[in-house]
Amino acid sequence: MMKGPKKWRLFALMTALLVFLSGCGREEISTLIPAGKVAQDQFNLLILSSIVMLFVIVVVTIIYVLAIVKFRRSKVGEDMIPEQVEGSARLEFIWTAIPIVLLLILAVPTVYSTFDLADVTAMDAQNEDGVAENLTVNVTGKLYWWEFEYPEQEIRTAQELVVPTGERVYFNLIAADVKHSFWIPSVGGKLDVNPENVNTFYLEFDKESSELEEGVYFGKCAELCGPSHALMDFKVKTLNREDFDAWVAAMQEEQAAPTETLAQEGQEIFEQSCISCHAVNSAGAPTGFGPNLTTFGDRTTIAGFMEHDEETLKNWIADPQQYKPGNLMPAPEEINNGEPFSDQELDALAAYLMSLKVEE
Amino acid sequence: MSSNSQKKGFGATIWDYLTTVDHKKIAILYLISGGFFFLVGGVEAMMIRIQLMKAGNDFLSAGTYNEVLTMHGTTMIFLAAMPILLAFMNAVSPLQIGARDVAFPFLNSLGFWLFFFGGIFLNLSWFLGGAPDAGWTNYASLALASEGHGIDFYSLGLTISGFGTLIAGINFLVTIINMRAPGMTYMRMPLFTWTTFVASALILLAFPPLTVGIFFMVFDRLFGANFFDVTMGGNTIIWEHFFWIFGHPEVYILILPAFGIFSEIFAIFSRKRLFGYTALVFATILIGFYGFMVWAHHMFTVGLGPTANAVFALATMIIAVPTGIKIFNWLLTIWGGNISFTVPMIYAVAFIPSFVAGGVTGVMQAIAPLDYQLHDSYFIVAHFHYVIVGGVVLAILAGTHLYWPKMFGTMLSEKLGKWTFWFFFIGFHLTFFIQHFLGLMGMPRRVYTFGADQGWDLFNAISSAGALLMAIGILILLVNVVMTVMKGERVGNDPWGDGRTLEWAIPSPPPFYNFAQTPLVRGLDPYWIEKMEGNKEGMVYAEPLGDIHMPNGSFIPFVISLGMFIAAFGAMYHTDGHAWALPVLIGGLAITFGSMLVRSLKDDLGFHVTKEELIADNERIQREARALEGGKKGGLK
Numbered sequence: 001m002m003k004g005p006k007k008w009r010l011f012a013l014m015t016a017l018l019v020f021l022s023g024c025g026r027e028e029i030s031t032l033i034p035a036g037k038v039a040q041d042q043f044n045l046l047i048l049s050s051i052v053m054l055f056v057i058v059v060v061t062i063i064y065v066l067a068i069v070k071f072r073r074s075k076v077g078e079d080m081i082p083e084q085v086e087g088s089a090r091l092e093f094i095w096t097a098i099p100i101v102l103l104l105i106l107a108v109p110t111v112y113s114t115f116d117l118a119d120v121t122a123m124d125a126q127n128e129d130g131v132a133e134n135l136t137v138n139v140t141g142k143l144y145w146w147e148f149e150y151p152e153q154e155i156r157t158a159q160e161l162v163v164p165t166g167e168r169v170y171f172n173l174i175a176a177d178v179k180h181s182f183w184i185p186s187v188g189g190k191l192d193v194n195p196e197n198v199n200t201f202y203l204e205f206d207k208e209s210s211e212l213e214e215g216v217y218f219g220k221c222a223e224l225c226g227p228s229h230a231l232m233d234f235k236v237k238t239l240n241r242e243d244f245d246a247w248v249a250a251m252q253e254e255q256a257a258p259t260e261t262l263a264q265e266g267q268e269i270f271e272q273s274c275i276s277c278h279a280v281n282s283a284g285a286p287t288g289f290g291p292n293l294t295t296f297g298d299r300t301t302i303a304g305f306m307e308h309d310e311e312t313l314k315n316w317i318a319d320p321q322q323y324k325p326g327n328l329m330p331a332p333e334e335i336n337n338g339e340p341f342s343d344q345e346l347d348a349l350a351a352y353l354m355s356l357k358v359e360e
Numbered sequence: 361m362s363s364n365s366q367k368k369g370f371g372a373t374i375w376d377y378l379t380t381v382d383h384k385k386i387a388i389l390y391l392i393s394g395g396f397f398f399l400v401g402g403v404e405a406m407m408i409r410i411q412l413m414k415a416g417n418d419f420l421s422a423g424t425y426n427e428v429l430t431m432h433g434t435t436m437i438f439l440a441a442m443p444i445l446l447a448f449m450n451a452v453s454p455l456q457i458g459a460r461d462v463a464f465p466f467l468n469s470l471g472f473w474l475f476f477f478g479g480i481f482l483n484l485s486w487f488l489g490g491a492p493d494a495g496w497t498n499y500a501s502l503a504l505a506s507e508g509h510g511i512d513f514y515s516l517g518l519t520i521s522g523f524g525t526l527i528a529g530i531n532f533l534v535t536i537i538n539m540r541a542p543g544m545t546y547m548r549m550p551l552f553t554w555t556t557f558v559a560s561a562l563i564l565l566a567f568p569p570l571t572v573g574i575f576f577m578v579f580d581r582l583f584g585a586n587f588f589d590v591t592m593g594g595n596t597i598i599w600e601h602f603f604w605i606f607g608h609p610e611v612y613i614l615i616l617p618a619f620g621i622f623s624e625i626f627a628i629f630s631r632k633r634l635f636g637y638t639a640l641v642f643a644t645i646l647i648g649f650y651g652f653m654v655w656a657h658h659m660f661t662v663g664l665g666p667t668a669n670a671v672f673a674l675a676t677m678i679i680a681v682p683t684g685i686k687i688f689n690w691l692l693t694i695w696g697g698n699i700s701f702t703v704p705m706i707y708a709v710a711f712i713p714s715f716v717a718g719g720v721t722g723v724m725q726a727i728a729p730l731d732y733q734l735h736d737s738y739f740i741v742a743h744f745h746y747v748i749v750g751g752v753v754l755a756i757l758a759g760t761h762l763y764w765p766k767m768f769g770t771m772l773s774e775k776l777g778k779w780t781f782w783f784f785f786i787g788f789h790l791t792f793f794i795q796h797f798l799g800l801m802g803m804p805r806r807v808y809t810f811g812a813d814q815g816w817d818l819f820n821a822i823s824s825a826g827a828l829l830m831a832i833g834i835l836i837l838l839v840n841v842v843m844t845v846m847k848g849e850r851v852g853n854d855p856w857g858d859g860r861t862l863e864w865a866i867p868s869p870p871p872f873y874n875f876a877q878t879p880l881v882r883g884l885d886p887y888w889i890e891k892m893e894g895n896k897e898g899m900v901y902a903e904p905l906g907d908i909h910m911p912n913g914s915f916i917p918f919v920i921s922l923g924m925f926i927a928a929f930g931a932m933y934h935t936d937g938h939a940w941a942l943p944v945l946i947g948g949l950a951i952t953f954g955s956m957l958v959r960s961l962k963d964d965l966g967f968h969v970t971k972e973e974l975i976a977d978n979e980r981i982q983r984e985a986r987a988l989e990g991g992k993k994g995g996l997k
Binding site: 024029041042045061067071073076080081083084088091092096100106109110113115117118178181192197218220223226229230326 | 494501595596631635665677680685687688692694697699700716733806810816
C-alpha cells in the first residue's frame with residue numbers, strides 16, 4: 001500500500017546523480033573550489049560538519065526506516081493495542097550526551113577559526129622605513145558598483161579589484177549609501193559593508209586569475225540593496241607580485257592622451273559630459289559619484305556584468321536605466337544639453353573609453 | 361443562543377462570524393483568512409520561481425521582483441503560517457484542556473480582526489503605488505531609502521496585525537494557566553497544548569522588540585525621526601538587532617506548535633502514548649528559552665567581532681540538543697506502535713527526514729566561519745525552507761487533515777489527501793534540496809536574475825520544476841476541500857478511531873459550550889484512559905449538569921480594528937501633505953478609542969444556557985449520533 005520509501009529512494013538517487021554530473025559549479029565563483037586560505041578553511045569546516053551531520057542522518061534514518069517498516073498496521077494487526085511505554089531515562093541520557101559530544105567536535109574548530117579569520121592585527125604593521133608590510137584595499141560599496149582604493153599606493157580603481165597572489169590582503173569595507181555585502185565566493189566568505197562603520201578582514205589569493213577560463217574571479221554583493229542588487233557584480237584579477245607591482249606603477253603614471261582621432265573626439269565629449277562623475281586618472285582625487293574609468297579598456301565587463309565590447313558600451317551609455325534599473329548614472333539627455341548622444345558621439349565615446357588602458 | 365446546527369440565512373451566518381467570540385468559529389476565521397494569504401504567498405512564490413527558471417529571464421522587472429520576494433516572505437510568515445497555527449490553537453487547545461472557551465473571548469475576536477485588517481492593509485499596497493521592497497527583514501538603510509509608501513504599508517500593517525498576535529498570545533497563556541479542567545495538571549497537558557503555551561510565551565516576549573523596531577521605522581519614515589539615519593547619527597545595525605531578537609523566537613513560535621501537532625499525530629496513529637513525554641515537554645521549554653539567546657547568528661557577517669560571533673555560534677549549537685531529543689522521542693513513539701498510514705500520519709512521517717535535513721544545515725550555519733560563505737546565499741534559502749516548509753507547512757497540511765473533522769464535522773478525502781502529499785512532498789524536495797548547492801556554487805539570495813555565465817542554469821530550472829509540483833499539490837487540496845464541503849458527510853466524536861485527548865470525546869464539531877459537563881481528567885491522554893477502561897459514556901465528569909454561563913457575541917472588535925485600519929491610511933498619507941489625511945488619522949483613532957469606551961462603559965454580562973436546554977441539546981446530539989451509526993451501517997449493506 002505504501003509506495004513511499006521506494007519512490008523516495010529513487011528520487012534521492014536521481015538527485016545525487018544530478019549533483020555529481022554537474023560538478024561543483026564554476027571555478028570563478030564556487031565555494032566548493034576554494035582558491036585561497038580563507039575559502040579553504042571554510043571549505044574544510046563544511047566537509048567536517050557534513051561528515052558529522054551525515055552520521056546523525058544515518059542514525060536517524062536507520063531507526064526511522066526500521067520503525068515504519070516493522071510497526072505498520074498491516075504487519076502488527078488491526079486490533080493490536082501496543083504497550084503504552086512511558087519512556088526511558090537511559091535512552092534520554094544517550095541521545096542528550098552523544099549530540100553534545102558531536103557538537104564539541106564542531107565547537108573547537110569553530111571558535112579557533114572565528115578568531116583566526118578575524119585577526120587583522122598585522123594590518124598596520126610597518127617595516128623600518130615606515131612602509132606598510134601588507135597590502136590594504138579600501139572598498140566602498142555604492143549603488144550598484146564597487147570602488148577600490150589602495151591608500152599606500154595612492155591609486156584607485158573600480159569594478160575590477162586587482163590583487164597580488166600568495167600574500168594576505170587586508171580590506172576595509174564601508175558603504176556610501178545603503179548596506180551591501182562584499183563576497184568573492186571562491187576566495188572567502190562575505191563581510192557586510194555597513195554604512196556606519198568600517199569592517200575589516202583579510203583574504204588570500206592562491207592562484208593567478210589568468211589561468212581561469214574567464215580570466216577573473218567573480219565577486220558579488222550579497223545583501224539586498226535595491227532593484228539592481230543582482231547586478232552589483234565585480235571581478236577580481238589576481239596577479240603575481242611582480243605583475244602586480246608593474247600594474248601599480250602603471251596606474252601611478254599620468255595616463256597618455258589617445259592618439260586616434262575618433263578617440264580624441266570621444267575624449268572631448270567625455271570631458272564635457274562625463275568627467276564631473278568619472279575620473280580617468282587613478283591617482284587624482286575621487287569624484288565620489290561614478291566609477292573611476294582609468295582601467296576601463298582592461299576590464300572584462302561593462303557595468304560589472306555585461307559583455308565588454310563597443311556595441312554593449314554604446315547601448316549602456318545611451319540608456320543606463322534599461323540595463324541596470326535604479327542606478328545613478330544620468331541618461332544622456334541630462335548631461336548633453338537635453339539631447340541624446342548621436343551615433344557618431346557614441347562611437348567616439350566608446351573608442352575613447354576602450355582606449356583607457358594601463359596594461360599592455 | 362441556540363445550537364449551531366440550526367439552519368441560518370447567508371446574511372445571518374456572515375453576521376454571526378463578524379460578531380462571534382466563540383473560539384471554534386474564530387479558529388475557522390483564522391483558517392480561512394490564513395489559507396487565503398497562504399495562496400497569495402504561494403502565487404508570489406511561483407512568480408519568483410518562474411522568474412528564476414532560466415538565466416536572464418524578464419518575466420518580472422528588477423523592482424517588481426523585490427516587491428514580490430518581500431511580500432512572499434512577509435505574507436507567508438505573518439499572514440499565513442502564524443494565523444493558520446493560531447487557527448489550530450483556537451480550535452483545539454481549549455478543548456484539550458476541557459475549557460468552555462478561552463479566558464478572554466472578546467479579546468480573541470479582537471486579536472483576529474486586528475490580524476485580518478493588518479494583513480489586508482499590507483496587501484493593499486499592491487494596488488496603492490507599490491508593495492514593500494526591502495525584504496521581509498526590512499533592513500533599515502534600504503527601507504529608509506525605499507521610495508513610495510511600500511515600507512509604510514509594511515510597518516503600519518505589521519503593527520496592527522502584531523497587536524492582534526500579541527493579544528492572542530496573552531489570551532492563550534491565561535487560558536492554559538487558569539482554565540484547565542479538574543485533574544488536568546501541567547504534566548498531563550497534551551503536547552499540542554504545551555507547545556501552544558510555550559509559543560504564546562514567546563509571542564509575549566518576542567513581539568515587543570519588533571513593535572519597538574517598527575515604531576522607530578514609522579517615526580523615521582513618517583515623522584522625521586533619525587533612529588536609523590546614519591547621516592544624522594542614527595544606526596542601522598540597531599534595526600537588525602531588534603528584528604532578530606524578534607525574528608529568531610518567531611521561528612520557534614512557528615515550529616513549536618508544528619511539533620505539537622506532530623506529537624499528537626504520532627501518538628494517535630501509532631496507538632501509543634508519547635515516548636518520553638516529560639523529556640518532550642522540557643525540550644519544548646528549553647527550545648523556547650534558548651530561542652532568545654541566539655539572535656545574532658543571523659548577523660555573523662555584520663562585523664560584530666569574533667567574541668560575539670563565537671559566543672552566539674556556541675549558543676546556537678546547543679539548540680540542536682533539545683531538538684534532537686524530540687526527534688528521537690518521536691521515533692521511539694512509533695517504535696513498537698501500531699502505525700496506521702493515514703494522511704496526517706504520512707505528513708508526520710515525512711516530516712522527520714525533512715526536518716532533520718533542515719536541522720543539520722542549521723548546525724552547519726551555526727559554525728560562524730562557515731556561515732560567512734553560506735549566509736545570504738541560496739544555501740540559507742534552502743535551509744529555512746527545509747525548516748519552515750518541511751516543518752511548519754507539513755504540520756499545517758497534516759493538521760488540516762487531522763482537525764478538519766473536529767472543526768467542520770466532515771472528513772477530507774484520504775485519497776486526494778495522498779495525492780496532495782506526494783505532489784507537495786516530492787515538489788518540496790525537488791525545489792529546495794538543489795538550492796543548497798546553488799548557494800555553495802556562489803549564488804546570492806534575493807537576486808532577480810543571474811547570468812548564463814555563472815553555471816547555475818540547470819539547478820534553477822530543476823528548482824522551478826519542483827515548485828510547479830508543489831502548486832499542483834495545493835490545487836488538489838483545494839479540490840479536496842470543495843468536494844468535502846459539497847458532500848457534507850457528518851462524522852462522529854472520534855473519526856480517526858484512536859483519539860487520545862479530550863477534544864475527541866465530544867461531538868464534531870462540538871456544541872458551542874464545548875462540554876455540557878466539565879470532564880474529570882485522570883491522567884495523560886484522558887479519553888484514551890476512559891476508552892481502555894470501557895467507559896461507554898466517553899468521559900467521567902467533574903460536575904453535575906447545570907447552567908452554563910456564556911459570553912455574548914460582539915461587533916466591537918471588528919470596529920476597533922477597522923478604526924486602526926482607517927487611522928493607518930491617515931498616518932501614511934499625512935506625509936504627502938494631503939489635507940484629508942489628518943482628519944482620517946484622527947477619525948480612525950476616534951473610532952477605535954470610542955468603541956473601546958463603549959465596551960468599557962456598557963455592561964455585557966453574557967447569558968446562561970439552562971440545564972433544560974442542555975438536556976434537550978444532548979438528546980439532539982444523541983439522536984444525530986444514532987442516525988450517523990445507522991447511516992454507516994446502511995451504507996455498508
